[in-house]
Amino acid sequence: MELLAVEAVGRGLVVRAAEEVGAEAEGGTAHWYGGPVAVARLAGRLGFALLEPADDWLARLPEEFTGREVCLATVADAWAIRRPMFVKPPREKSFSAEVYADGSRLPGELDPATPVLVSEVVTFASEYRLFLLDGQIVAGSRYAVFGRLDPLPLDWGGAVAAEITEFVERLVGVAGAALPSAVVVDVGQVLDPYRAGHRWAVVEANMAWFSHAYAADPARVLDVVLRAAGPRDRVGAGDLAFVRQ
Template identity: 40%
Template sequence: MPTLIFTPRYTDDSQALWKAAGALGWQVQRLTNWWVPEHLQNLEQAVLYGEALFGPTLAEQLGIRLLSPPEDWLVRLPMEYKHRQISMQNLGQARQLTTPAFIKPPNDKSFPAEVYTGASLPLEYDDDMLVLVSEVVQWEKEFRCFILQRQLVTYSLYSRFGDVQRETEFASTMDEDNALKTFMHTLLADERVDLPDACVIDAGMLTGGTWACVEQNAAWGAGIYGCDPARVLEVLRHASIGI
């Protein structure tokens, strides 16, 4: 039986997953600090859920490997699934940009993902740090999609024009759901799209009506918004690999 491991940070998502795991008969443990106690090391099946910055360190202590997207995944994604120019640069190169670009660290939240000019990028990071540099676009709506073995397991609208939809309980219409499923079916069936067994894909509709992929995220560190917690656990179970 899996043991679901949470970091010390309490969130609505971790509480929802805790309840779902209990209903499924899973063991659940929350760490009291950023160190894995001996009795939780090398469990038969540990499943980690927590912050991206601490995940790899905790995974090493738990004796597991976490599935995460390649840093250049969006760069290599075929244009028909992203509909904008995206490149991988180091911060030294990005700091030379004079026109605004959407800039973010590839797989963590070292600094906020925002529109920057080169001069406005944070100074406390080394010039050799890699970042994704994207053409600026506007998203009308964005969905979080938990993916297992190239199948859409559960999804949730999370944003409209950049506003998180918590007050509407992440509600979406049937037409929006069907449009998302059509786009995701095409993307997931395309062998050119490299995917781990378990991951999260954010997809949405650009202003003007075109559907595109926002980004890929590691499932073990992704917020669940209005997704079905029990189905999220199916994905998390495959995102922590015993070693």
């Protein structure tokens, strides 16, 4: 957040923390980077249009892009499962996204109707966060190795970046129309237990305005954030379906 704030100030933008926003900001041109709880208080006053992918986008992808079975379910559905599974909220971080031994291990205080993404358990050797604008990767970095946080800038001239670019181009060709024009897509190398090597798969899609930049170029990340959370009157026709309600 600090890196993006420095970049924004360098562009002549005024940066304010959520608790510092006063009446003087109303009626102006405002953008947002931060969590959904705070923005719920400010979106109406400041006229944000927050772009986000649909809850079931990942579940609707062909398995060639997910590398595993994924479905959109409810907490009640997940409670009934009696095998190991990976469960996560589609958007807000209302509970910990992780592998659960079975449904009984999920938090019991959750609303049974809460949507969740449930997937079979796989091993991601490494994971990369990509900021996309109009279907093109404009920034990205590694953020985890075998599930542990380990940010590293992406070498855009290297073999890994070339593989990622080729995979994302195929992904956008198949499912890009079902994403907002400014979005974050996480991808990773899934280890295949039956043969040597790995294959690329989508980890998840996220809101750019609520995604850590890790080691990505802050200037390019900010370009995506400004599009993903800006004035309602600047939203393109293709993005109207992705505006957070």
